[in-house]
Amino acid sequence: MNVKNLEIGKILENKFHTKILLRNDAQCAALAEKKIGSIKKFDDAIFLTLGTGIGGAVFMSGKMLVSKKKNDFEIGHMVIDLNGEKCSCGRCGCFETLASMKKLKADIINKLNLDSQVTGKDIRELLENKEIYDLVEDIINKYIYNLSIGLENLINIFKPEAISIGGSFTHYKKFLLGKLRDELKAKDAIFIKNDLPKIVLATLKNEAGIIGATIENL
Numbered sequence: 001m002n003v004k005n006l007e008i009g010k011i012l013e014n015k016f017h018t019k020i021l022l023r024n025d026a027q028c029a030a031l032a033e034k035k036i037g038s039i040k041k042f043d044d045a046i047f048l049t050l051g052t053g054i055g056g057a058v059f060m061s062g063k064m065l066v067s068k069k070k071n072d073f074e075i076g077h078m079v080i081d082l083n084g085e086k087c088s089c090g091r092c093g094c095f096e097t098l099a100s101m102k103k104l105k106a107d108i109i110n111k112l113n114l115d116s117q118v119t120g121k122d123i124r125e126l127l128e129n130k131e132i133y134d135l136v137e138d139i140i141n142k143y144i145y146n147l148s149i150g151l152e153n154l155i156n157i158f159k160p161e162a163i164s165i166g167g168s169f170t171h172y173k174k175f176l177l178g179k180l181r182d183e184l185k186a187k188d189a190i191f192i193k194n195d196l197p198k199i200v201l202a203t204l205k206n207e208a209g210i211i212g213a214t215i216e217n218l
């Protein structure tokens, strides 16, 4: 269900009689990964969470970029294919319509004719079977291609030292991470001008958001 203009902070303040501050969940996870996790060592870094959508945050010179007006950036709604599928935001070919884990899972479910309620764990177990994996390898390659386009855009704009990826992508690292690194390496000289950042996985898992909610901006 889409909810608009609901003042959840005020509702919670009235209920619990304490000050409630709201922050974007991807930003919370990013702060935790920056303070104690996968991008701790890097001043210039990007954190992305790939799950049902794509969220994230950018750190420059050790500080998370925030605007005065609104405290989150819609990285997931960067268009990477003008002719792509329509997104919930109304535009077509957004990064998250093509490179979220939801998209990858939906394509695999469709190709293998699986029940739409199949779990991520079940899908990963199926991919362990070489014959099944071969059936969906094109889908995985296409997914990595789309993901790399979005990452190349971010790399060219921000020139990060590292990009950390969290969300359910991490559960599929065996099938995705090596391919992603290879794809970016292949394009490094052409699109990224030999400025490839380290591609790392988030380390704090589901705890990241809760840890990050307690951290002030760095």
Ligand SMILES: [Zn+2]
Pocket: 076, 077, 078, 087, 088, 089, 090, 091, 094
């Ligand atoms: Zn969109």
